[in-house]
Amino acid sequence: MSRFSAPRGTQDILPSATPRWQFIESKIRETCRLYGFNEIRTPTFEETELFIKHTGESTDIVNKEMYTFTSRGGQSLTLRPEGTPGTVRAYLEHNLGANLPVAKLYYLSRIFRYERPQAGRYREHNQFGVEMIGSAEPLADAEVISLAWQLFKSLGLTDIELKLNSLGGPEDRPAYRQALREYAEPILEELCPTCKERYDKNPLRMLDCKVPTCRELLANAPGPVDFLCAVCKEHFETLQKYLDSLGINYTVDPRLVRGLDYYTRTVFEFQTPHLGAQNTICGGGRYDNMIEEMGGPPTPALGFGIGLERLLLTLEGHDIELPGVPKPQVFVAALGTAAKEVTVKLLAELREAGVATETDYTGRSLKAQMKLADKYDAKIVLIIGEDEVSQGVVTLRDMLSKEQRQIPIKQVLSTVKDLL
């Protein structure tokens, strides 16, 4: 064993597991194709400032979880701790809003956060995210939520719960914030230290507190829904109507606020009952101000992120059948120098014809090679020894029926293709 090991909170995804990853990735790509979302790939790191400004200065992500380093040129760079700011940056940099009225983007990328690792929480994780930029219509919200729902459904997950809330727009926020502060002021001394801090910096997050006493004290606090302006209210109601007609179950959770600063109006989370503390499998919402704040024209947008490790853990907890490593269809067992010369060519011919073919590379006995073929679960074994070489034939064994016959080497390909 090497004296090195993977850094804390990172993991090797081994060949035995990659087929499962490819499986969910292919489901993701297919779902995105159906919904008309196209893939975007942005850099692994960005200017640190991008996240500070747009993920938000009051977030934990920015305050204590970023992998920040200085480049040789003296620039401060950060491994992306979430996908949205980089995607929006690319959208603006390349003027992706110019061609079509709405940009529908998706990404599969690695995300980095310096956190304490736990089941379903890593320092490097894979995330599937979607961003829909350019529509303020509730239809856009419905489409984005529907996409996530459809993905879960196509993977066989039916017990995922959707939680929904509306935080209101920039017009409603000050009044609500004020009301919340007014409510909290008399009980401020009884709240936990973090909530006291939130009172000043970001009062909304007080609703999110898990401390029992805070929960109790804030139980009757006004929710953002109570302060929605007419437009926001209608937006939220229309979205719910759409979700109803889509048959998507949801619960409105007036305390759902999420930990990123940029959200406006719709926020949502999909939760699974099977992951313990890390039960949020998908989180997202609207961020109607970010694009303008980044220097673009006022442009409404929304999106979500899905943690693939969590998604996979959920699937594995459901006994959903997941693919294993691919199997060769044919195994070629060669004995002796002359046979190997024939084999090299035969292997290439079979593969060129689209037949997955395996062989032995360690000069084992025929018995050992048969065992290997069995382990690979090959349907057909082609045996080539001195006798076969001198007669210009190969021995073809059907591993299931155990039937065995000799066929001319020229006919191998057609015979094999018939049998598969």
Added chain:
RNA sequence: GCGGGUGUAGCUCAGUUGGUUAGAGCGUCAGGUUGUGGCCCUGAAGGCCGUGAGUUCAAGUCUCAUCACUCGCCCCA
């Protein structure tokens, strides 16, 4: 950042009150026919007992530290 649990072969785990060469099952490799798989039998390889220090005549076993994993808090995907 805080609190609890765990750490012995590739994998899953045993290792008695500290006491000689650290065990099992699975897996791997070889043999049981001269060119033939699954079952069975035999044998072999494979272990800085996570790492470092300490206590002791003696440490896988006790103490401390450290690292990693894991569960909860926090946060989030």
